[in-house]
Amino acid sequence: MPSLSSIRPASHNKETSAVESEIVVLTPALRAFARRFVRNDDDVDDLVQETLLKALNSLHLYHPGTSLKSWLFTILRNTFCTNYRRKQREPTGVDAAMEQIAIAPTQEWALKERELQHAMALLSEDRRRALTLVAAGTSYEDAARMCGCRIGTLKSRVSRARESLQSLLGNHLSD
Secondary structure (H helix, E strand, O other), rough: OOOHHHHHHHHHHHHHHHHHHHHHHHHHHHHHHHHOOOOOOHHHHHHHHHHHHHHHHHHHHHOOOOOOOHHHHHHHHHHHHHHHHHHOOOOOOHHHHHHHOOOHHHHHHHHHHHHHHHHHOOEEEEEHHHHHHHHHOOOOOHHHHHHOOOOOHHHHHHHHHHHHHHHHHHHHHOO
């Protein structure tokens, strides 16, 4: 009699293959949906490719019987939003070149970095981890999963961490 572990992968592979086949069928719909966010064909291809990669890597999180199309569209939308927020934080073109030309003295930045590190060390571990993950560009959903909490709890931790840092750095700078 075969063991349960030898049976489970076979059925899992059939389910996975069926879902993967359905994903292939839904790819044109993903491309059409991506056009709502970006106009350039290359950007559409990049967004769809990144969405498919995330979907295939997270296939174990998909619940059969739910709408695969909605799941994929949500991944695409969240991917676009994450990339958009990241691009807003990162200067491009002339702005990036100007930043490289006008660099503040390193001593001032080193002092600010030490002040920030000290303030971060005063935060609770939960708040520090939540803020660090979100500041690094991790989506709230992924950060909540990594912290083992609900998304509302994570957002609350990030908000409180920001308030604490503002207070700590504001008070320290006024000394």
